[in-house]
Amino acid sequence: MTQPIHNPDRTADVLIIGAGASGAAVAASLSEAGFDVVCIEQGHWQDSFKFPTTEPDWELRSMSSWSINPNKRKLPEDYPINVENSAVDPVMFNGVGGSTIMWVAHTPRLHPSDFRVKSLDGVAEDWPISYEDLEPWYDLNDQVMGCAGIAGDPANPPRSERPMPPVPIGKDGEMIAGAFDRLGWHWWPSDNYVNSTRYGEGRDACNFCGHNMMGCYQRAKASTDLTYWPRAIAQGAELVTGARVREITTGADGRATGVNYLDSEGNNRHRAARAVVMAANGVGTPRLLLLSDSDKHPNGLANSSGLVGKNLMFHVYAGVSGVFPDHEEPWVGPVANIILSQEFYETDPDRDFVRGYSYQMARGQGPGATARSGPKRVSWGQNHHAELGRRFGNTLNLGVIGDDLPEEHNTVTLDDRLKDSSGLPAPKITYRVSENSRALLDHALVQGQAVMEEAGASEVMINQLSREAGWHLMGTARMGDDPERSVVNGNGQSHDIDNLFIVDGSVFVTGGAVNPTPTIQAIALRTADYITNERKDLKA
Numbered sequence: 001m002t003q004p005i006h007n008p009d010r011t012a013d014v015l016i017i018g019a020g021a022s023g024a025a026v027a028a029s030l031s032e033a034g035f036d037v038v039c040i041e042q043g044h045w046q047d048s049f050k051f052p053t054t055e056p057d058w059e060l061r062s063m064s065s066w067s068i069n070p071n072k073r074k075l076p077e078d079y080p081i082n083v084e085n086s087a088v089d090p091v092m093f094n095g096v097g098g099s100t101i102m103w104v105a106h107t108p109r110l111h112p113s114d115f116r117v118k119s120l121d122g123v124a125e126d127w128p129i130s131y132e133d134l135e136p137w138y139d140l141n142d143q144v145m146g147c148a149g150i151a152g153d154p155a156n157p158p159r160s161e162r163p164m165p166p167v168p169i170g171k172d173g174e175m176i177a178g179a180f181d182r183l184g185w186h187w188w189p190s191d192n193y194v195n196s197t198r199y200g201e202g203r204d205a206c207n208f209c210g211h212n213m214m215g216c217y218q219r220a221k222a223s224t225d226l227t228y229w230p231r232a233i234a235q236g237a238e239l240v241t242g243a244r245v246r247e248i249t250t251g252a253d254g255r256a257t258g259v260n261y262l263d264s265e266g267n268n269r270h271r272a273a274r275a276v277v278m279a280a281n282g283v284g285t286p287r288l289l290l291l292s293d294s295d296k297h298p299n300g301l302a303n304s305s306g307l308v309g310k311n312l313m314f315h316v317y318a319g320v321s322g323v324f325p326d327h328e329e330p331w332v333g334p335v336a337n338i339i340l341s342q343e344f345y346e347t348d349p350d351r352d353f354v355r356g357y358s359y360q361m362a363r364g365q366g367p368g369a370t371a372r373s374g375p376k377r378v379s380w381g382q383n384h385h386a387e388l389g390r391r392f393g394n395t396l397n398l399g400v401i402g403d404d405l406p407e408e409h410n411t412v413t414l415d416d417r418l419k420d421s422s423g424l425p426a427p428k429i430t431y432r433v434s435e436n437s438r439a440l441l442d443h444a445l446v447q448g449q450a451v452m453e454e455a456g457a458s459e460v461m462i463n464q465l466s467r468e469a470g471w472h473l474m475g476t477a478r479m480g481d482d483p484e485r486s487v488v489n490g491n492g493q494s495h496d497i498d499n500l501f502i503v504d505g506s507v508f509v510t511g512g513a514v515n516p517t518p519t520i521q522a523i524a525l526r527t528a529d530y531i532t533n534e535r536k537d538l539k540a
Helices: 021-033 058-062 112-121 129-143 170-183 228-235 281-291 368-371 384-391 435-455 517-534
Strands: 010-016 037-040 082-086 238-240 242-251 256-262 266-279 317-321 339-341 357-363 395-402 411-419 425-431 459-462 500-502
Touching: 010 021, 010 256, 021 129, 021 228, 021 517, 037 266, 058 266, 082 170, 129 517, 170 339, 170 357, 170 368, 170 395, 170 435, 170 517, 228 238, 242 266, 281 411, 281 425, 281 435, 357 435, 395 435, 435 459
Parallel strands: 010 037, 010 266, 037 238, 082 425, 266 500
Antiparallel strands: 242 256, 256 266, 317 395, 317 459, 339 357, 357 395, 411 425
16 A cells, blocks of 8 residues: 655654554544644555465465464564463454454444443452443544444343344354353354455445355455555654654653554664553563653553553453254355354352353364364374365354453563564563352353254264464453552543553453443544544644
8 A cells, every 4th residue: 555755753742652443543533634644553455365365375374474373383573471370361353454464353332331340249349431422433443443233132232223234144144143042141242343344445235155264365354454554644743663662752741652563674763752652462562661661650651550461361261162963064254253152241149159151152163273272172193084075165153252350460570581583681471360260161161062962963072172262352451540549641641751651451440341442433533533532732
């Protein structure tokens, strides 16, 4: 995409770190409001015609250069992560669009209760904002990204009509939905940012090819390189790719002045700005704040509370898989985004845990993944081909996404040995599954087995905990009204530094039991609106 020519020595109004889900939304909103915006992204633009799913070896590439796990992908733009003391591996993608390149685009919203967990259940903290505060920005994001879905879900508040009808759930979705019906449990077609009709410039409808995680060559799956970035660049935003930010710089008054970074050729550069917006995800943002220590900020930037990098939440994942020997049309539709159930989402005093979980239905994967992953690998030996043939194309899954409450001992810190390709300290993750999370997963697995058996599965397999499932990186720079118990306020503004903002999943106070990206983007758009309306001092 052609960008306008910019003067790299100018002082930008706003400098954004990260070009993913939240960074792109802020860039588009602020540039359309007349701000001079610069974004620095350590990854690159992606060519949809070169996504692995266009090639016969796509499964092999999903395990290496296109793995969701940066420790396996090992591209120069990635950074390694020390996970020796973590029960879950963080997964992410660095590039224009961020992890929206490799997500399944399942996009339910948080429930109103998720913002009031302390008041309702006596755990964690309440958010300083409510569902109602975010609702206009949820709706706006649905329009820009393109939401396919249907109104009327009894598990959620009433909301505006979606821009597109839902993606058909298919015969397999009908089979699982029927089991939920017979059990008397909630289900609903999943909201998702996958086109069910043509929507957006140059974006086709889903062709139901069966896989959309490793990029979508149809451009049917929304990613911010297709949605927000063209708008931002058309309004003059500058996007610098292949560049790694080393630190956020501050002046004598302690306020942010810009960033020091390494350009695509490894040269040290400085970009000046009147404000800095962090959009580097719930691992990258605390890492960079901790790297930006100074005499005035000895414990890292924006860290007077001592909470930068603490309260890491992933969402705990487990799964129930069912084998259906007579399964028809196993590849028709996206790999996920079929139906979800929120029957067990809210706190029930009769259970031995607080909060709850959602079920997300997913279709089976390719032969390689069927053989080597999931709750029960296909063993080598005489019966290998027979067993693979029995499961391949005949397996459906219920993924359990559990509410992962914040705990201060779950952290992102700087590793004292591991470095990235630029020699900067890599992040270290310390994370253990709480007793509450384990209890809700155990409950979910029992109920999930009942669903699969009711649907007619000939065999049910249980995955107690998914390790490589840390998509949702939350809580490590949370928002709140009390500067001693939070890092930013309800507008995403640092309590310590009035021209430093955070708009990614770091600011989450609690995680709920749904995918966080629509909420991240709604928060980003709301913060951008605050800057537009209340911080005119940041515009030249």
